[in-house]
Amino acid sequence: MVNTLTTAAPCRLNERTYMELIVPYVDALQNMLYRIEALNKDFSRKYQNDPIHHIQSRIKTAGSIDGKLRRQQLEATIENARDNLTDIAGIRVICHFIKDIDWIVNIIKRQKDLIILKERDYIRNPKPNGYRSYHIVFGVPVYHTDGMDYYPVELQLRTMSMDFWASMEHRICYKKEPRQPMAQEMLVEEFLGYAKQLEEIEAQMERYCEGHSR
Secondary structure, eight states: OOOGGGOOOOOOOOHHHHHHHHHHHHHHHHHHHHHHHHHHHHHHHHHSOOSEEEEEEEEOOHHHHHHHHHHTTOOOOHHHHHHHOSOSEEEEEEESSHHHHHHHHHHHHTOTTOEEEEEEETTTSOOTTOOOOEEEEEEEEEEETTEEEEEEEEEEEEEHHHHHHHHHHHHHHTOSSOOOHHHHHHHHHHHHHHHHHHHHHHHHHHHHHHHHHO
């Protein structure tokens, strides 16, 4: 029996159009990755400590770009993607503690050739479901033979506990199998509690590390 619920609409971005779109975003992504990795290495050399645990990066697939434009009721064109999407290129920086996130954000903001396009602090102002992360979109300069343009790269900065919570919440709370509304509400409430517990544990760990570093 065919499950029609999982049948996706065909992607309207062909391979040629997709590649034409993403080339400068790949360049912008590599530019930002180099900056972040250089900062981490410099910090490590000076203080014998790495603020970053690991880094993940991605370029949205053609299907993902197409789907997001559909949800905005826009035609899947290069122009619409460039004008309406700021997360085609994305980097996730996983740190040990919140102070590491603050340090990275503050020092990258001082780089004068970057433009801040969007900024959301979900660490100090968590989402209602308990989600915590720091989101910032930078306009990154990309040079061509005929000039320079800025392309957005979205940075998400989380601690390891925030990343663990977000991964589990996405995997468990948003599974494709349907649930009864009450069961879903209870699960969301449970994960809100887990988020608060992890926040407390993380704060205790940070105090412990600060005490032993003196």
